[in-house]
Amino acid sequence: MKKFLAVFDGYKMSNSTLNYAIQLSKVVNANLVGVFLDEFIYRNYNVVAVMKTNEDYTEKMKEMDAKDQLKRDEAAQHFQKACGKAGISYSIHRDKSIALQELKHESMFADLIIINEYETFTKYKEELPTRFMKDLLSDVQCPVLLVSNKFKPVDKIVLLYDGAPSSLYAIKMFSYLFGNFQDLPVEVFSVNERKANLRLPDNKLMREFIKRHFPKATYNVATGEAEEQILDYLHNHKENELIVLGAYRRSELSRWFKTSMADTLMRKLDTALFVAHNK
Template identity: 50%
Template sequence: MKKIIAALDGLRLNQTTIQTAITLAGDIKAHLVGIFLDDFTRNSFSMYEVIEGGEFSEKKLRKLAEKDRQIRDLAVKDFELACQEAGIQYSVRRDTAIALQDLLKESIYADLLVIGSRDSFSRIEEPPPARFLRDLLSAVQCPVLVTPEKYTPIKKVVMLYDGAPASVFAIKMFTGIMPRELPVEVITVKDDNLHLPENKLMKEFMKRHCPRATYKILKGEAEKEIQHHLLEESPGSLIVLGAYQRSAVSRWFRESMADVLIRSLESPLFIAHNK
C-alpha cells in the first residue's frame, strides 16, 4: 500500500487538495496522511491586532490564539469526516515546528505529496507559486502533485518529454504511483527534425507502462510551444513535469518555466526530479 501525504493549512483549509488526495487514495488504495502544518509562527492575525490602547495586550493575544486553535481543530475534523465518507484509510498528523522543515522531512517517507498551487502557509498573500512552494519543490524528497484552485476530475495525462533523464524519471515515478487507465499523450518540442528523442528506447519503455500512449512533436522554442499547447488543454488534464530545481536539470524546465505553468494553468501538475 502506498502512502500519500496532503499538506494542509488548518487556518486556510484547501478543499481542492483534500478532494484530490482523497480521490487518488481511493483509486490506488493508498493510505492518506493529512499533514496539518500548525507552525508555531503561523497565526491568522498580525501583532498589530494584539495592541490595545497603545500597549501589548496579553488578554487579546490569548483570545486570538484560542480562535486560531478552534479553527484548526475544526479543519482537522472536516478532513477526517471527508475521509470517513470516502471510506479510505487515513491518519492525521499535526506538525507544530517550522512548516517547511517538517514537510520536507515527511516527504522522505512518502510516495506522493499533494499540495495546493496557491498555498503559502503564511498570513501574507503571495501570487502563486508562493515562496513556500518554490522552496519545497526545490528540495522535496518525493514526487509532488500540485493542485489548481478548482477541483476537476482527471481525465487525461500529458507527459512532457525532451529526452533528458529528468523527464524520463518523472514518467517512471508517475507510472509507479498513479492509475493507468487514463489516456496518455507524450509531448516533445524540437527545433530541428520531428523525430522523438531516443525514439526506439522511449517507445519500448512506454509500451511497458502506457501501451496506448500517443505522441505529439511540436516544432519551435520549447518553453513557448509547451506553454501555448498546455493552455489549450482542458482543466481535466494532468501534466507530468520532469524537473524543478534551482539549477536546471532539464533544458526545458528551469525554475522560471515551472513557475509559469503553476501560475497559468488550471490543471494539476505532477512534478518529480532526480537529484
C-alpha cells in the same frame, strides 16, 4: 500500500487539495495522511496590531489564540469526516514546528505530496510560484502534485518529455505510483527545436519504455520553442489534464537565469502538475 501526504493550512483549508487527494488515494488504494502544518509562530491575526490596540493585550492574544486553535481543529475534523465518508485509509499529523522543515522531513517517508500551489503558510498572498513552494520543490524528497484552487477530476494524463533524465525520471515515478490510471488517455508530448525533426529524443528506446508502462499512450511531437509550444498546446485542450514533468534539477544559482518549466506552468495554467526530479 502507498503513503500520500495531503498538506493543509488549517486557517484556510484547501478543499481542492482534499478532493484531489481523495480521488487519487482511491485510484491506488493509498493511505492518505492529512498533514496540518500548525506552525507555532504562525497566527491568523496581526500580533502587532493587537498589542497596539489593547491595553491588556496578553489576555486578548490568549482569546485570539483559542480561536485560531479552534479553526485548526475544525479543519482536521473536516479532513477526518471527508476521508471516512470516502471510505479510504487515513491518518492525521499535526506538525507544530517550522512548516517547511517539517514537510521536507516528512517527505522522506512518503510516496507523494499533494498540495495547493498557492500555499504560503503565512497570512499573505503571493504571486506564483510562492516562496514556500519554491523552497519545497528545490529540496523535497518525493514527487509533488501541485493542485489549483478549483478541483477538476482528472480525465487525461500528459507526459512532458524532452529527452533529459529529469523528464524521464518524472514519468517513471508517475508510472510507479499510478499504474492504475490505465483507463485514462495518456499522451506523450515533446518539442523538437529542429523543424525538420518530428521524432522523440531517443525515439526507439522511449517508445519501448512507454509501451511497457502506458501501452495505449499516444504521441505528439511539436517543433519550435519549447515553452511556447507547450503552453499553446495545453491552452487549447478542453480535458482536465494532469501534467507530468521533471523540474528543479538545476543549482540555486542557475535558477536566477532560467525559470523552471514548473514555475511557468503554475503561472499560466489552471491544472494539476505532477513534479518530480532526480538529484
